[in-house]
Amino acid sequence: MLKITGALAAVTLLATTALAGATEATLWVRTSSAAVLEGLAERYNAARPDKVTVTAITAEQMVPKLGAALAGGTPPDGAVLDLIYLPTFAANEGLEDITDFVKSRPYAEAMSPSHIRLATYEDRIYGVPALPDASIIAYNTDLFEKAGLDPAKAPASLNEIAESAKKIAALGNETYGFYFVANSGSWLIYDFLPHLWAADADILSEDGREATVDTPAMRETIAAYRDMWKAGAIHPTSRSGNGNNAVEAFASGKVGILMTGSYIVNLLDSKYPDVKFQVAPIPGPTGGASSFAGGDTLALMAGVDEEKKRVLLDFVDFYMEPENQVYATKESGMPARTDLAKEAYASFDPRNLVAYDVLAQAHTPYTFASDELFVSRTGPFVNLIQGAIFGEDVDGAIATAQGEFTRILERTNP
């Protein structure tokens, strides 16, 4: 009898280990990050007994699909999300608390602070950085030289950018000094908000519950942009552009300064190796520098199965290993750890380091209504920029935005 029980126990143990060995965890990823994460998952599946399956979801569909899946009780085990959505999902009890895991990591100190801040809700942590990026400016050094500017010295303030842009536009022949994508909320938060942060101002309060649209920094920033627009120094497609042509316009050598992101370095290197350019952090109206910490955060769905949780957290440990960070950097431009510059960038363009260095002081708006406030093309933020920079009534545009922001926040604050 004892024997039988022992044998049974052995069989059960075998079965569970075999099952555990085959544990498969699913991960939803937005399309733009799918290639890198599929690569990392492949490496993981080859190296470990468990399996991570990556499913690509169109970026704009991620929130509705994940929301519907959570409501329907069939969410994936984890998701790699745009970090800006973390507060929304965390506040609605959609994510698994992984505070202890995050705090006990040997690399805990080396995770992008803005990613951790966005993943924190009521002192609990719900995510870890996966693929960060940071917004920067890129400028064409050839055009700087032609316009009599020093290509070794990046513009240190927005006012300097405006002066340089006007000089470059004066070269004529359809050359423009400045390009920013003004008709897309996700581009604008990425490239416009850092001007405010560099001046120690912000559009939302620290906890994301109140709007602070009307600040001196906002007015100075808008004034500088209006100045450039009036002078004809801004590329005309900026106004209605959604980003489709931005990199091409810069690569054509007809744009002096482009508001862009860290990925630009590797992109230009591989697709347009002839463009002579330099990159720099985004300055405030009269000085300072900041950046938007963007990219993806990995989070687990609330109530995830313990075994699958173990696999996904093991996957996090795996991709945080230095050699996999090097791989991720090669594929997407920036490592998730801020302590691996030497390893990660050893064989890459050193201009990548500019964005990497700024990541530690980069911001991201902490908000529960990202889509409605910022991303939506019909939302108050896009309308503020369109109205205040290209329109006639700056005061009116600012007042309308403050009112709309407040109305939306009152409804969406948890």
Next chain:
Amino acid sequence: MTITAERSIRPERVARGADTQGEPQGWLGLAFILPSLLFILLLFLIPLAMTVWMSFHHWPLLGRIRFAGLANYAELIEDVQFWRALGFTALYTVLVTAAIMAVALPLALLVDRPLRAAGFFRTIYFMPVVIGFGAASTLWMWLLNPDSGVFAQLLRGIGLIDSAPRPLESFWPALGVIILMVVWKTAGFTMVILLTGLQSIPDDLTEAARIDGAGPWARFRRITLPLMRNSILLALVLNVTSSMLAFDQFFIITQGGPSNSTISAVFSIYLASFSSYRLGYGAAMSFALLVVLVAISSIQLTFMRRRPEDG
């Protein structure tokens, strides 16, 4: 005279049929309509009931669902953005329907000829209809692109303009290019509807008019137009309904801009549901739009029910 004669015969025939085959079998008729009944039930009535149910709730995409009573409808009445969107949709519907009819009627008259080439042109004009609205909008978004779009290159190439046109930056030009695109996309379909009306006019009527000395304009006005009445009305009903539901072209090409001036009714439902994630409020908007649409359609259908000879 002949008509009255036939009418008097008909009941007799029916009665005789009933005698030989017994009672008409009701269940057989039900079986025949069952598939479409099921479709209507599954794809229309149940979703409609769910929409109404949702519209009485605060229904966020994430988080708890709470009963709200009529709060969504109360908010809707004061929602300036929604009424503005309905007003814009009405304006768009009037303009685009007029434009489509103005293009489709001449096209129908042109291809209504017993020539071999007419079939070829019918196909050409009909071709854009088979493209989906989303695909057509994406296509036009790129055609309109000021930097690499075909229109800008073409107009600059022939020296008509110096700098690329940017119609999407102000209201009327933006609405204009949308109407242009929709006419290109749908005029062919309206043309086919009108063509069936044209071809149902007996040749001897036109011939008789010609013998009586009626000129082409008089024949068109006194014979063609009145006899096409029903197909014109059908084309109107279909165009008005689809224009009131317009979404893709505004979502993809103008993206609601400039400054939210081209947000159609369905677009505002989309924004409430998938930008603000307020599914309950979106449901209330959908229901309000349904009421408006049913009202418009029933007015149009009353016109249609009147026989041409009564008018």
